[in-house]
Amino acid sequence: xxxxxxxxxxxxxxxxxxxxxxxxxxxxxxxxxxxxxxxxxxxxxxxxxxxxxxxxxxxxxxxxxxxxxxxxxxxxxxxxxxxxxxxxxxxxxxxxxxxxxxxxxxxxxxxxxxxxxxxxxxxxxxxxxxxxxxxxxxxxxxxxxxxxxxxxxxxxxxxxxxxxxxxxxxxxxxxxxxxxxxxxxxxxxxxxxxxxxxxxxxxxxxxxxxxxxxxxxxxxxxxxxxxxxxxxxxxxxxxxxxxxxxxxxxxxxxxxxxxxxxxxxxxxxxxxxxxxxxxxxxxxxxxxxxxxxxxxxxxxxxxxxxxxxxxxxxxxxxxxxxxxxxxxxxxxxxxxxxxxxxxxxxxxxxxxxxxxxxxxxxxxxxxxxxxxxxxxxxxxxxxxxxxxxxxxxxxxxxxxxxxxxxxxxxxxxxxxxxxxxxxxxxxxxxxxx
Numbered sequence: 001x002x003x004x005x006x007x008x009x010x011x012x013x014x015x016x017x018x019x020x021x022x023x024x025x026x027x028x029x030x031x032x033x034x035x036x037x038x039x040x041x042x043x044x045x046x047x048x049x050x051x052x053x054x055x056x057x058x059x060x061x062x063x064x065x066x067x068x069x070x071x072x073x074x075x076x077x078x079x080x081x082x083x084x085x086x087x088x089x090x091x092x093x094x095x096x097x098x099x100x101x102x103x104x105x106x107x108x109x110x111x112x113x114x115x116x117x118x119x120x121x122x123x124x125x126x127x128x129x130x131x132x133x134x135x136x137x138x139x140x141x142x143x144x145x146x147x148x149x150x151x152x153x154x155x156x157x158x159x160x161x162x163x164x165x166x167x168x169x170x171x172x173x174x175x176x177x178x179x180x181x182x183x184x185x186x187x188x189x190x191x192x193x194x195x196x197x198x199x200x201x202x203x204x205x206x207x208x209x210x211x212x213x214x215x216x217x218x219x220x221x222x223x224x225x226x227x228x229x230x231x232x233x234x235x236x237x238x239x240x241x242x243x244x245x246x247x248x249x250x251x252x253x254x255x256x257x258x259x260x261x262x263x264x265x266x267x268x269x270x271x272x273x274x275x276x277x278x279x280x281x282x283x284x285x286x287x288x289x290x291x292x293x294x295x296x297x298x299x300x301x302x303x304x305x306x307x308x309x310x311x312x313x314x315x316x317x318x319x320x321x322x323x324x325x326x327x328x329x330x331x332x333x334x335x336x337x338x339x340x341x342x343x344x345x346x347x348x349x350x351x352x353x354x355x356x357x358x359x360x361x362x363x364x365x366x367x368x369x370x371x372x373x374x375x376x377x378x379x380x381x382x383x384x385x386x387x388x389x390x391x392x393x394x395x396x397x398x399x400x401x402x403x404x405x406x407x408x409x410x411x412x413x414x415x416x417x418x419x420x421x422x423x424x425x426x427x428x429x430x431x432x433x
Contacts, residue, residue: 035417042267042420043413049263050408057087057253057291057299058230065252066233069270069289076274078237078287085302086229087253087292088190093117095199097173099124099212099219106173106199107183110294111192112227119222120171120197124213127164135168138221140213142175142206147344147397150187150296152376157186158193165194171221172198175206182403185255190295197223232291234303239277239285245308246431247286247388248272250319251293251300251379255402260325260410262293267413268420269319275424280431284308293379300379310387315353315430317423320378322396324415341365341415345396348373348380350389353430357392360426364418367394390430394419 048068053061070080088111095108108114125137141164143157151158157174164172172194176184181204192198199221201209212219232253250269254262269289276285286308292298307313327342328335341364349357349370361367370392375381380393400406 038271039413039417042271042416045267045270046259046263046411046413046416047408049266050257050259054256055252055254055258055262056089057232057294058089062232062253062291065266066235066289066291069252069266070235072270073235073237073273073287077277078239078273078285081236082233083236083302084231084233085292085299087232087298088112088295089228089230091226091228094222094224097199097201097209097219097221099209099217102208102212104201104205104209106201106221107185108223108225109172109174109186109193109198109200110188111190112223112225113192113195113197114225114227115171115197115221115223117222117224119220119224121218121220122170123216124209124219125216126210126213127160131160131163131167133167134164136170138171138173138219139164139169140173140175140209142210143177145177147178147399147401148176148184148186149397149402150376151193153193161194161198165196169196171196173201173209173221174198175201175203175210177203179399180403180405182400182405185294185402187294187296190292190298197221199223232299234291234299235287235289236303236306237273237285237287241284242282243284243312244282245284245286245313246276246280246427247288247307247313247316248276248319249288249290249300249316249379249383251297251321252289253291253293253299255294256404256406258406259408260398260406261321261401264323264325264411264416265319265321267416268323268423271420272317272319272423272427276427279424279428283314283431297379297382300382304382304386310389313388314390315427316383316388316391317427318378318380318383318391318393319423320380320393320395322398322401323394323419324412325396325398325400325410326412326415328399337409339412342396342398344398345394346371347392347394348377349392350384352390353392353426356426356429360429361422364422366396367419367422392426
């Protein structure tokens with residue numbers, strides 16, 4: 001069973017945890033044998049994406065991925081531009097938390113507020129629900145069990161973090177209780193979410209820290225490094241042919257290798273971009289591949305200034321996070337990968353696109369019943385807020401989402417291709433071709 005916050009606090013159960021129980025999902029659709037060439041292309045693109053390594057905005061992996069995507073779009077016939085913007089970037093020297101004889105590695109919460117090499121020393125205090133007296137202390141915030149992704153100041157885990165900072169904590173250590181026991185990176189605004197040093201601690205390493213926080217032991221948090229900015233490109237592709245436009249977008253950057261989160265969308269985005277040239281010969285096409293996703297979609301907000309007018313756009317296809325990652329289960333404490341899709345995904349669509357999306361994605365686990373667009377759930381609401389009324393997007397938060405374990409073994413092209421084909425069917429219906 002998954003490690004819950006209660007178990008974390010009461011029993012310090014920090015082994016690998018099973019994913020959420022999946023109930024009520026239809027069997028996962030697989031690509032068929034006659035899709036062999038398509039399968040091989042998607043498989044190759046997933047592997048190439050993984051080969052670039054970490055995709056933090058402005059990192060070598062982000063830049064290499066952008067160059068690869070830009071070259072592919074040019075080959076498909078698009079005019080490509082790569083305007084850059086400065087994204088937060090942390091050059092790490094040391095990130096650790098020490099209490100007594102115990103030292104654990106932590107992950108600096110981005111954008112980082114560094115401590116310098118000496119760190120912040122203060123008594124620890126435990127936050128396991130409402131924020132109590134944390135003034136002049138290092139608050140250890142144990143999150144409820146979940147597939148965490150982002151910090152929002154007005155709700156959820158972000159509100160707890162914000163309240164601890166407002167209550168006078170000198171620093172924060174966030175224990176991201178989730179399905180794997182790994183540290184989960186959290187999306188945030190481009191400016192630091194709070195003005196004090198904040199770090200993420202993996203639940204599997206949290207036992208001695210939680211115990212020390214219960215007793216009020218003094219600890220030292222070191223987040224030493226350079227909090228700076230680095231350029232991250234937006235890759236913009238255009239093909240002008242007719243007055244009506246089709247828009248296709250996907251984020252590129254992300255935490256760690258993000259093969260399930262970003263790689264599946266990148267593979268689908270590249271296939272859709274190439275296919276759309278032939279399938280919609282009388283339409284103009286706008287493509288948007290953006291950096292800065294970790295910072296509340298910073299690149300997408302900037303790239304929207306280059307998008308076609310909403311009134312001329314017949315469909316906006318946003319290729320969101322985790323289109324298809326493999327599921328897993330625990331067997332006697334051992335993680336067993338499955339050949340089915342993690343159903344922790346959903347399909348959002350505007351009112352005018354919902355029927356087409358339901359028809360196109362029928363039979364795919366988690367995607368058969370489109371929901372209204374949710375604010376802040378990926379970039380789609382940023383587009384619909386600008387007046388794009390016919391739009392849809394898949395968004396998923398899989399088992400290893402935002403962790404260092406989101407690697408190539410978490411994906412399978414046979415699970416990605418049916419989701420790609422569903423995107424194509426929806427676009428054909430909405431473009432009325």
